[in-house]
Amino acid sequence: MRKKICIVKSNYYPDISDMLLKGAVNALEKYEYDDPIKVSGIFEIPVMIAKKIDEFDAFIALGCVIKGKTPHFNLISRTVVKAIMDLSIKYKKPIGNGIITCLNIKQAIERANPNKKNKGGEAAIAVLATLENF
Numbered sequence: 001m002r003k004k005i006c007i008v009k010s011n012y013y014p015d016i017s018d019m020l021l022k023g024a025v026n027a028l029e030k031y032e033y034d035d036p037i038k039v040s041g042i043f044e045i046p047v048m049i050a051k052k053i054d055e056f057d058a059f060i061a062l063g064c065v066i067k068g069k070t071p072h073f074n075l076i077s078r079t080v081v082k083a084i085m086d087l088s089i090k091y092k093k094p095i096g097n098g099i100i101t102c103l104n105i106k107q108a109i110e111r112a113n114p115n116k117k118n119k120g121g122e123a124a125i126a127v128l129a130t131l132e133n134f
Helices: 014-027 042-052 072-091 105-112 119-131
Strands: 004-010 037-039 058-066 095-102
Touching: 004 014, 004 042, 014 058, 014 095, 014 105, 014 119, 037 042, 042 058, 042 072, 042 095, 058 072, 058 105, 058 119, 072 095, 095 105, 095 119, 105 119
Parallel strands: 004 037, 004 058, 058 095
Antiparallel strands: none
């Protein structure tokens, strides 16, 4: 039976998220996945995964947070990563974390570039490796 994978993509930094998506899609070329579900920011990713948890075998969360001058970066990053991990453990479904947390836009571009070390592709590969053990 083929595993069905859902990609949830934040559009807050659309250029960065699109690069992360390209890396994830490249890694998933032999697998079944629906069109990505788009949400406004990374904070909305866990709730969308929770809503769709029974419809898919695995998820890939894609997005970007760039540090500003307030503690918002730390609060949002920690909250979202914890929520994703809690969902993964509770429902025993792999959720690849392709949400990058960066200090500046240059760093974000480097980590999202599909021709280099694309974190979206890495998240997809991690999900596929985990699914092999299910």
